[in-house]
Amino acid sequence: MASSTLSNAAGLAILGSVLGLGLAACSIRPLPETSPLNFPRASTYDIVQKVRCEAKAGLDRFKDTELAEKAGRTIRATSIGYDFQFTMQENNDLGGNLGLAGAAKGGGAPSGNVDVSGGITKDRKNVRTFRFIEDLSDVAKADCSGSSTAQNLAFPISGALHIDELAYTYVRLETLSNLRRLEAGDHGDVAEAEDDPRRRVGVFSEYLRFSTRVEAGAKPSVSLALTTGSVGVRAAGLNASAWRTDAHDVIIAFAQDPAFHTVEMQRARQERAVLTTQISVVGETKRAVRAPRFVTALAQANAQSRNQVLLEIARVRNLKDNVREEPKFLGQRLLTFLRPPDESQPGE
């Protein structure tokens, strides 16, 4: 009787464990397409292709509209940058324990106990990063035939991300320099600019973050009564669990070439250049603006579109990394400060 109970329990435990392990985490190296929630199985390439095609769809909304020409000029002068970071982690934990006991003759309490346990924990983590910057006019010419994706609430990166709205909003804002009242016949959500659209300057960026966690587990155990005067299994247990987390970060930034802007904007650009140029005063190098972030922001505003995008991506990415990087940097400075001078490394 006891042995049949044990075998049934063991069977259930094994079934539960296999199901749990298989459901949540079963890949050698976590990738977007190996997530159980990624339907249809979108690979990294598919995700990038989809993002570009969504951006193209946003630009296509200007075709055959009154804004087509203005939007076209803006698109030709714009660079777009993408920074992807996919952090995927899977964990499987499998453990078991077996309790043996010897019961004394005459029904006494067990006089000997031996617990044997063992386990294996597997953890796989993959951080995939890549970044590229291209001309928005390249995106407008992308081949996106047959590209249509529905939303995926459980695993958003594999579905529609509405980058079309982002691209559309950027171009629409860039064509907006002198607001007038919205009138009948206007398209879209903002009024058409009255004059030359080449006035607005700046970087437009968005930082998307998605995280998904899925887990499953089984923890069966069985306790058995021993007959007197025998040695046998007192208890047995199995612990199986698995989880997977996916964190997907996407930074998208747009910026225009400075040459695209009007004379007025060019003048402002020259003024910014003066503010950030180092000058020598009594043998000491100084600049009018000293705050590091402000200096970088001014340099970014004056940079070519590709560099503006690059600096914007670096800025957003650094903000995220600061949570870990700042204590590290501060700690290194403290350690350097506390170190005796004769132990300092070159350059410290």
Add this chain to the structure above:
Amino acid sequence: MHWSWRGAGREATALLRAGMLVAILPACSMHPIPDDATRVSTVDIVRSIRCEALAGIDSLRPEERARAEPIIKASVIGYEFRFTMSERNALNDGKAGSSLLTFKNGSAFTGDATGSASLSRANVRRFSIIESLGELRSKQNRDSCADRAVRKNLAYPVAGRIGMDEVVRTYVRLEMLSELQGEQSHPVESSGTFTRDGKHVVFADNITFTTTVDAAVDGALVLAAAAGFQLTEAALKADASRMDTHQVIVALTRKEVDVVERSRRRFAQSRRYARAYADRQDILAEDKALDPRTQALLIQVDEAARTRVAMELHRRRSLDDPENAPAEALGQRFLDLLKLP
């Protein structure tokens, strides 16, 4: 099965043997190396990963191959390996004074034999390789990969197929995606490679596999009291564990600086990219980007492909390098102290 009290001494011996077996089974090496757990040498792991990268190139569809060829020739791949292996064996949790055997002689004498042990070994193996992606197709490499049929290894993934082919294939396809949609009004031709400056694609994967195996035995025997000097209790707790962390960072990029350098006279054709290049140099020379990470990024963009890969590997590694843990903890503590109550 009947309990034989006469064989109590033998049971105690069996308990001791089981404990010793458990203590050494998962962790029994003097100098932990990948071979202990994976049964595969470091050289074989690297060879297998290179063969997978080659398989990634070979797996491109026939219609993609002609377009991918210039990208493969111009690309550089870098690997950074970090294998951390640690073993631990303990007897009675390593606590001094833990009782192993208890002897009694009636009520007149009681004696405890105590014992404990705690052993640990650790090894960190780190190395990096940077090579041309095209070199993977050399005859020598193809020959060494011809008879390799590596399967997945669920327990120790790095010892089996880890999917490096997917990394290479995805990188090449992403390069083609942005390359081939490019506006042909700004192309720069160099050595048969049709490429454009300024895309800044650096593709990196940071893969970490951690496997922990542990086993333990915890037993106690209470033996029937009898007249005379006799063993009355035996207890043993032995555990052992081994943890293997295999980290592989792979980064891919392709030559762009060569194109820029060789085509300086062609900058008239590509003024936007030339201006962007000059712009970056100005930002660096004038010290306008004061964050060291931003500076490194601006430098990385214009470096040669091998240097860019090396910088990317270093950046990825330094983000979670355990060597930085003390500084990070100290800095965090200092920041916490500065916080308002």
